[in-house]
Amino acid sequence: QKEVEQNSGPLSVPEGAIASLNCTYSDRGSQSFFWYRQYSGKSPELIMSIYSNGDKEDGRFTAQLNKASQYVSLLIRDSQPSDSATYLCAVSPSGTYKYIFGTGTRLKVLA
Amino acid sequence: SAVISQKPSRDICQRGTSLTIQCQVDSQVTMMFWYRQQPGQSLTLIATANQGSEATYESGFVIDKFPISRPNLTFSTLTVSNMSPEDSSIYLCSARDQLNTEAFFGQGTRLTVV
Numbered sequence: 528q529k530e531v532e533q534n535s536g537p538l539s540v541p542e543g544a545i546a547s548l549n550c551t552y553s554d555r556g557s558q559s560f561f562w563y564r565q566y567s568g569k570s571p572e573l574i575m576s577i578y579s580n581g582d583k584e585d586g587r588f589t590a591q592l593n594k595a596s597q598y599v600s601l602l603i604r605d606s607q608p609s610d611s612a613t614y615l616c617a618v619s620p621s622g623t624y625k626y627i628f629g630t631g632t633r634l635k636v637l638a
Numbered sequence: 639s640a641v642i643s644q645k646p647s648r649d650i651c652q653r654g655t656s657l658t659i660q661c662q663v664d665s666q667v668t669m670m671f672w673y674r675q676q677p678g679q680s681l682t683l684i685a686t687a688n689q690g691s692e693a694t695y696e697s698g699f700v701i702d703k704f705p706i707s708r709p710n711l712t713f714s715t716l717t718v719s720n721m722s723p724e725d726s727s728i729y730l731c732s733a734r735d736q737l738n739t740e741a742f743f744g745q746g747t748r749l750t751v752v
Contacts, residue, residue: 561740561741569745569746570730570743570744570745570746571681571730571743572743573639573740573741573742576740615680615681617741624668624669624686624734625669625671625683625686626671626683626732626734626741627683628673628680628681628682628683629680630679630680631680
């Protein structure tokens, strides 16, 4: 079983819609969760971090964490073509500094 | 957020040679990490670079192939040794200061081995 799982996509949404990206993880003791965006040919850039159960909002982005279900998601409201990228879920296993990345979900926002 | 400078940004190397990639952070950080990203794939952690001690390697990666240095809290190098075409990939440096803080990435090094 992979430690961090994501649907590889592509996930296609029309401009202005809500994009929902999902991630599950296997280490129940994980404490830190992150979403990165990666444009083709570029390095990952941090979008959101979340550490507690519930929702965390930052502009058009909302991260949701459910530790009991070992599930973290990212919602992008009012999706724009510029949001088209690969979104990487990263989890920091308990007691470590390192990140484990999922395979990424490729998002396409259609104009 | 930390600013991470990585160089070279790209290189084309002959098989059998070695390449050293440098990573410089603009502030002191506790942990530095080296990742590999194959085309169209996600990031695979190679090793964690610890200041003052040997790097910690992930399964499938060994020190003889990927020696790492971490001489201080702002700098690290990764060497890809005795390269083969299978080593062609993007190599990324990352840094993180404390638990429950975010990690940031350098610009990456695109390596092509011919």
